Amino acid sequence: MTSIKDKILQRFLEAGGEPISGQQLADELLVSRTAIWKHMKALQQDGYTFDTVKKKGYRLLAKSNKLDEVQIATHLTTARYGHKIHHYDEVDSTQIVAHELIRSGTADGTVVIAETQTAGRGRMQRPWDSAQGRGVWMTIIIRPNILPHQAPQFTLVTAVALIHAMREVCQNFTPSIKWPNDILINGKKCAGILTEMVAEADRIQALLIGTGINVNQEQGDFPEELHHIATSMAIEESEKIDRALFVAKYLGYLEQFSDIYVKEGFAPIKTLWEEASSTIGKHVRATTLREVIEGEAIGITEVGVLEIRTATGEIKSVYSADIEVQ
């Protein structure tokens, strides 16, 4: 975070509503008063509101609704994740931007975040609705020292991190995980995870953890066809959510659980995942590329594969599927 504009914003966020004079900012940042004024105008165009207090300077009245790097950074407690954030008003897909960044060698924990996506995608190349300024549409690029076959487990690590962040920021609902990548609240989908990787046969170069989280949508913001299956954190909490705070908490838990996974393996994550799962113990219908399997979801294995006991007592392992919980 090096630009003068970002430094000015950071000063106002730290000042907590107290006025700061233009001269003081100019002296601190070693630029002219005219430069300060120009950056203040740019911040206003980004949606920040200031007033002037006589003989004291400018005062921040209201924050922008945008998920810019500075707002997230004020809440961030991580060692690596989110230390570089690429924020866009609009992109095709944050996954596509992240693939480009990986090619240019971007650091572990780099985040791509957008206010809206014109070609947001979910699992199985399904379109992902990315309402302007309402959700969190982001991809985190991580470079864990794991083997390519372990990559799907990161979807479960991510789900556990999302659940913990939601629990910390919201009190009025209990989120749960539907295997492998859906976060549900009261049976409706609130978030989804899309894990992609760039790898050689024996080495992961980078994982792209794409997360779409419905945060501040109201019911009417969803397209008609999603009304009965989608919800947002704000709908369930009955309150608007501070998206920047939520992103910072999520990055914190993701870094914490990723580090645990890389050091200790999947066992501690499995316990946390099972505790938050709404799939285990239920009758499910799993549609895989080859077959449809019905039965009781009895658990996940030591590597995160779902096990289903069919009516004949046979136990089937499911690596990837669409799951309907009945």
Ligand code: BTN
């Ligand atoms: C799913 O449930 O199918 C996964 C949805 C993942 C959507 C996110 S939004 C940010 C990132 N960019 C994309 O194009 N997709 C993921």
